[in-house]
Amino acid sequence: MKIFNVVFCVLFVLFAALQFNDPDPYIWVPIYLYGAIFCALAVAGKYYKGWYLFGILAALTYAVYLFFAKDGVLSWMTEHQAENIAGTMKAEKPWIEDTREFFGLFIIVIVLLVNFVNTGQKSAKKMRKKMMKIR
Template sequence: MKIFNVVFAVLFVLFAALQWNDPDPYIWMPIYLYAAIFCALAATGKYYKGWYLFGIVACLGYAVYLFFEKDGVLSWMRDHQAENIAGAMKASTPWIEDTREFFGLFIIIIVLLANYVHISQKKAKKMRKKMMKIG
């Protein structure tokens, strides 16, 4: 998990830096930096289960919003035949921007969820060992 978290901490910092010229960097830079910070902490062995859960729920809520928004992911799939979202780095249409943002949130959710599950399993294993010593 250490290498996983180091890689994603670096990637999320890079993603945050790429948001500088985005129309809404004040939203996306903190989101990516949040994920980067908790990946960096996990890489050093510091896990904060509640903060992972908070990040997962917040990103999931925003992802659902972006999915159903007027020019969101559903519109991209249904009305725009899932056109290429990676063709140009400058998003010229709102459905491309919202779809890219949706997938960014999806990546964050997966990474935070992986850490949440990892720490939950680690704590459960520790608890089982403790119970075996008692019993």
Template structure:
């Protein structure tokens, strides 16, 4: 788990850095840095399960919003035939940005969820 958490800590820091020129870095930098912080702590065997749950709930609420909002994931799938989201971002295609953001949140939720489950198992075994 140490390698897993170090890897995702670095990935989330890079993700946060890439948000610098985003239209809303004040939203996305803290999202990724929150996940990076708790990965760094988990790599040092410090687990904060209530903080994982809090982060997961906030990320999940935002992900649900991005899923159903106009130009969100549903529009991307139905109106734009799941167009390639790896292409360059254009202001004329906001559904690509919302879909990317949704998947970024999904990654954060998955990593925090894995750490939550691992911390419960670890506590049981101690």
């Protein structure tokens, strides 16, 4: 789990740094840094189940918005035949930008979800150890 969190911590910091040339870095830098911070805390052995859940719900809410937005993911899939979103890093087409942002949120949700589940497993292990001591 430590390697997983180190890798994603570094990736999220890089993703945040790449947002400074984006039209809305004030939204995306904090989003990616949120993921980086909680990965770094997990590396240090500190897990915050409630904050993982908050991040998952916030990212999912924004992802649903981006999916159904006028120039969102649904538009990219149906009206623009899922054209290549990696062709150029400068996205002049809003449906490409929204689709990239959607997948960025999807990555954050997966990483936070993995840590959320891992936290639950750690709690269950601690509980089993306590129960064994009582017996």
